[in-house]
Amino acid sequence: MSLAEDMGLSWFDGPIPARTGLGLKPDHYADILESPAKVGWFEVHPENYMGAGGPPHHYLSRIRESYPLSLHGVGLSIGAAAPLNRDHLERLKGLVERYQPALFSEHLAWSTHDDVFLNDLLPLPYTEETFAHVAGHVGEVQETVGRQLLLENPSTYVAFENNDMSEIEFLGQLAAQTGCGLLLDVNNVHVSATNHAFDAEAYIDTFPIEHVGEIHLAGFAETRDEAGAPVLIDAHDRRVADRVWALYERTIKRTGPRPTLIEWDNDIPEWAILVREAQRADQIIEKRRTNHAAID
Amino acid sequence: MPRLTELQDAFADAIVNVEHDVPEAITSHSSPKPRERFNIYRNNVYSSLIDVLSARFPVAERLVGEEFFRAMARMFIEESPPRSPMLLVYGDAFPSFLTEFEHAQDVPYLPDIARLEWARHQAYHAADCAPLTAGELATVPSDQSARLVFEPHPSLALVRSPFPIVSIWQTNTADDEVKPVSLSEGGQDALIVRPQLEVETYKISGGEAGFVAALNEGANLASAAQAALEESADFALDKTLAQLLAIGALAGYQVSR
Structure with a gap:
């Protein structure tokens, strides 16, 4: 039996299984090495692995021996009007060559301005x-x-006065023109839909799913603005909300099984809680797989 | 609609300068001037960077308290924001900022504690290297030993202080209840190294510190020992060398001509 089959990955859809992965955190290195194969794959922010050596590379190398990997960048500032940071791009290239990730993603956003x-x-x-x-x-x-x-759809808190197109049109055209894929963050859809009073289900129903290579799920925080309107914040610090699970199920019905990540970056819980969240997403994927097989 | 570059100028300016109004081009369905919503971005930028510094300088934070630390870290970020998306390199200027920071002058050892913590952070991410062993060194003929030039381990750092920084750092890191440290203990020199996966912090003597400082500058064994003896007449070369090898502080050697 191969390692992949041993891990229950006999239905590889490519270099990464269409099941749930988790963000890799130093808090959990030991848990993962001691009790392997509870999740399908891991995702890291490459920026955290740009040092020369030390425990980050040691553990990532060991974990990479047994799991597929996704590199999810947070620092490239793809949406800046200024040119890309070539040094950063070269560092990303180096990590892609070293760790051979199955997925490589970034955000439709900007984060660097005048070198700050x-x-x-x-x-x-x-x-x-x-x-x-x-x-x-x-x-x-x-x-x-x-x-x-x-490229990941963003969660946003403010709108702009003169858009030429919708976010969905922007992303769909981008994928068609550049050949990039899309990372559909279902929590971001719920957050932005609440923040800008649009219909999250309609967004999911019209998203260009043929380009979706990965899905993200996360927890959000809630506040209100000066007008009393609810504002959700993409906090990644708690469980996925029930409304987002429902939206995810709707998404998976359209896309079919897709690699799905539970993002939990702040107030990181113990490993077992993360694994339970991952299992919940896996059940939704599995249900879709079974239902689809029954229809066939 | 302003051009993208102008919009991003205005957006970034309003994030960094909280007294400036939000950019003209932004709006929201609930409020045409969404100041509260814009504040989410301001808060995300500063609180995430403060969190980075808090994780990197936990003992410095403990010494001044969370509220004070966060206010101080914010002023540092305003003065020296990160210039790279690789945040692993952010914070090297924090210790010298603390030296100048007038409201922390009653904690005079704070900058050196931050230097120690920064050295530990750098050691954590330094290049990996198998340390030199005593067995490997034993192959050097004794008539060549004075001309040995050691290569320090890539993770090795020395932090010298007129304050008992290792004692202060230790009790704030390891002890459930912080033990009082008397400043009359005098200065301490810290040696930081990560031979394998764990970053270690050692308190070393003045002579040993002088020796390591000379090695770091590329001195050969004879001149490094001379420098150490000038610092402290008690300096014992054989014992020091054996200890440095035992803790994995050296990576290799050459014999100079």
């Missing part, structure tokens, strides 16, 4: 001008790294 790194995923107006910048940058990334990039 603002460490947040800042929103973009969906104009023709923005599209030209982003499409150019995505092409440059894919050319340099030699890999398809998945």
Whole structure:
């Protein structure tokens, strides 16, 4: 029996199984090495593995021996009007070559301005001008790294006055023009739908799913603005909300089984809680698989 | 609609300068001037960077308290924001900021504690290297030993202080209840190294510190020992060398001509 079969991955859809993965945190290195095979794959922020050596590379190398990996960048600032940071791009390329990730993704956002790194995923107006910048940058990334990039739909708190197109149109055209894939963050859809009073289900129903290579799920925080309108914050610090699970089920019905990540980056819980969240997503994927097989 | 570059100028400016109003081009369905919503971005930027510094300088934070530390870290970020998305390199200027920070002058050892913590952070991410062993060194003929030039381990760092920084760092890290440390203990020198996976912090003598400082500058064994003896007449070369090998502080050697 191969390692993949041993891990229950006999239905590989490619280099990464269409089941649930977890964000890899130093808090859990030991748990993962002691009790393997509870999740299908791991995702890391490459920025945390850009040091020369030490425990991060030691543990990532060991875990990579047994699991597929996804690199999910947070620092490339693809939506900036300014040129991409070539040093950062070269570091990403080096990590892709070293760890051979199955998936490689970034955000439809910007985070660097005048060389200052603002460490947040800042929103973009969906104009023709923005599209030209982003499409150019995505092409440059894919050319340099030699890999398809998945671009993630953002969660946003403010809107812009003059968009030329919707977010879905922007992402769909981008994938068609650059050949990039899309990372559909279902929590971000719920967060942005609440924040901008649009219909999350309609967004899922019209999303260009043929480009979706990965799905994200996460927990959000709640607040209100000065007008009393609810505002959700993409906090990654708690369980996935029931409304987001429902939206995820709706998504999986359309996309079919897809690699799905539980993102939990702050107030990180014990390993067993993360595994339970992953199992919940796996059940939804499995149900879709079974139902689909029954229809066939 | 302003051009993207102008919009991002205004957006970034309003994040960094909280007294500036939110950019003209933004809106929301509930409020045409969404100041509260814009504040989420301001808060995300600063609180995430403060969290980075808090994780990197936990003893410095403990010494001044969380509230004070976060306010101080924010002022540092305003003065020296990160210039790279690789946040692993962020915080090297924090110790010298603390030296100048007027509201922390009553904690005079704070900058050196931060230097020690920064050295530990760098050691954690330093290049991996199998340490030099005593067995490997034993092959050097004795008539060449004075001309040995050691290569320090890539993770090796020395932090010298007029304050008892190792005692302060230790009790704030390892003890459930912090033990009082008297500043009359005098200065301490810390040696930081990560031979395998664990970052170690050792308190070493002034002579040993002088020796390591000279090795770090590329001195050969004879000149390093001379420098150490000038610092402290008690310096014992054989014992020090054996200890440095035992803790994995050296990576290799050459014999200079």
